Amino acid sequence: MRTPYERLKKLVGRGVAEIDTPAAVVDLDAMHRNLNRMAEFARKHGIRWRPHAKMHKSSALARLQMQAGACGVCVQKTAEAEVMAAGGVHDIYITNQVIAPVKLARVAALAHRLAAEGGRLSIAVDSGEGVHRLAQAMNQARAAGGVPAVIDVFVEIDVGQGRCGLPPGPRAVALVHEIRRHAPLRFAGLQAYHGGAQHLRAALERREAIAAVVQKVQVARKLIEAEGVPVPLVTGAGTGTLVCEAASGAFGEVQAGSFLFMDADYAANERDPAQPLFEQALFVRTQVISVAATHAVCDAGHKSHSIDSGMPTVLAARQPGGLSFRNGGDEHGILVGPRLPALGEHLWLIPGHCDPTVNLHDHLVAVSGGLAEGRIDRILRVDARGAST
Missing domain, CATH: 3.20.20.10 (Alanine racemase)
Structure with missing residues (x-):
């Protein structure tokens, strides 16, 4: 039986569409x-x-x-x-x-x-x-x-x-x-x-x-x-x-x-003109697993991303009228907005706080070529995860 790391390593070189969810993903x-x-x-x-x-x-x-x-x-x-x-x-x-x-x-x-x-x-x-x-x-x-x-x-x-x-x-x-x-x-x-x-x-x-x-x-x-x-x-x-x-x-x-990596909380800061332009590089890939009349549900709850600095934002929903994320518990996220995503659709979340989000994952899937058409470049071990003593 292969370990999670061995299963992820098999994905190196493949497209981002093959990343299982929920997963912490780094835009290299x-x-x-x-x-x-x-x-x-x-x-x-x-x-x-x-x-x-x-x-x-x-x-x-x-x-x-x-x-x-x-x-x-x-x-x-x-x-x-x-x-x-x-x-x-x-x-x-x-x-x-x-x-x-x-x-x-x-x-x-x-x-x-x-x-x-x-x-x-x-x-x-x-x-x-x-x-x-x-x-x-x-x-x-x-x-x-x-x-x-x-x-x-x-x-x-x-x-x-x-x-x-x-x-x-x-x-x-x-x-x-x-x-x-x-x-x-x-x-x-x-x-x-x-x-x-x-x-x-x-x-x-x-x-x-x-x-x-x-x-x-x-x-x-x-x-x-x-x-x-x-x-x-x-x-x-x-x-x-x-x-x-x-x-x-x-x-x-x-x-x-x-x-x-940056995160949604840092993105809320007014940028100092002297500050280098740092980009969002850490995301949680998630999939819609249920759709109702008023909301959709994805498979990334707060066991996949930290909520101490607020809810994550949905990458494709930054424009007015886009999706917003609400806490659905340990394993679920609630998505609301004027246009709900379809069942099975994949989304990218920007965590509210990068540090504790990383600490929830054993591995980071590192992608080159962008989140839309990129490929899995490597799997990074979060080898200090849980190192709290």
Whole structure:
């Protein structure tokens, strides 16, 4: 009996009409244009880019981004970092707090493994206890032998997200000094990410939000440097605001990830004129399985696409009077509009939120030549799917 991956591999080279539904599909042509525009933007602004692999959860796509010029990848979870390393990615930054000793032992083991392979692991911290536990885990891994690794440590400051991070004041300075007291830890700079700003609809709102972020970054940097400690790097930014951080002079690295695929929620943002034109590249292919007088039903419910940022949009229905999608539950989508699709008709949905949508699928069907007449180019494993520890 063939595995799902083996069945999908048999489709490579065939037309898009043979994709079974529901399926997560990547338009490779659009994706590569997004990748090239991001690489050109980074070169033009002289800024490093480290895309978030939590978006696509694919080591193959992470390697592709690094081949295009990315300096490495970000992840949120220890398990994601382990999958990326196993998939050949050797510069990884965990942009999150890791506190549990069992996880820190894995972090330390991975740091030593990457160092032995000429790579590097970085991590964010926001507490003295977190620093102490990290140093202890690194020392224990050193004692076990192998390459004596050093892990790069970023102090996370709260720049408006209201989640993790310290205020940009004396506590952040004290944490920098605590990091520098431990031999296996190296102070690498500041983590300054404002996730909420990414989805402010007006470009001016996003610019104003990031102006406040930059002020906080500058305060933190000045306080740290006043202690005689250089701040090597400030990293942060997302797809919605990267033009602001890149132009600020305060950031040396951007972490935008969603630009590669985009989604319906990002499409609702007013585009900043300075922003590269990123296209929709992730879709869910679905089929109409029932038609009533007032609506049609497709086979892509919210087990096929995330609805935390709203319902998906129907690709062919963006013009006035087109179809709209309503939640039909786990396995069904309700389609309404002046002209209902026919039984058996195939449609393309643009998910509301790309990251959790990808995490619902084991594989991405990658298509070249467009969604209408294209062919299946390859099957991408979502090898970090479910890597949540």
